[in-house]
Amino acid sequence: MIDQRVSVGINKLPEFLKPDEVAAYLGVSRNTVYRWCKAGEIESVKVRKTLRIQKTTLLGWIAKQERASVESLD
Numbered sequence: 211m212i213d214q215r216v217s218v219g220i221n222k223l224p225e226f227l228k229p230d231e232v233a234a235y236l237g238v239s240r241n242t243v244y245r246w247c248k249a250g251e252i253e254s255v256k257v258r259k260t261l262r263i264q265k266t267t268l269l270g271w272i273a274k275q276e277r278a279s280v281e282s283l284d
Contacts, residue, residue, distance in 0.1 A: 220269070226255075226262040235268075 223235070229243040232252075236243075247254040247261055252271050254261045 220265075223265050223268075225265050226257070227265060227268060229261050229263070232263050232268060236272075 224231070227235070229240050229247070233240045233243045243252070243263075244261070246252045247263070252263060253267050254263045256262070
């Protein structure tokens with residue numbers, strides 16, 4: 211299911227995403243994205259006063275989450 215969502219909009223994503231964009235893409239709240247970044251679950255960088263998440267980092271994180279969910283089913 212995650213792969214379908216990633217493949218549909220991947221070309222439209224900018225190279226660096228704002229937390230709001232990540233939240234909308236994943237279907238979670240902006241606060242959840244900030245919490246994940248603060249906890250170090252998703253790697254982010256600060257540009258001026260705003261967090262940015264690199265597209266490749268986000269896609270790697272999604273793949274990791276998908277592998278973990280598949281492994282938990284085994």
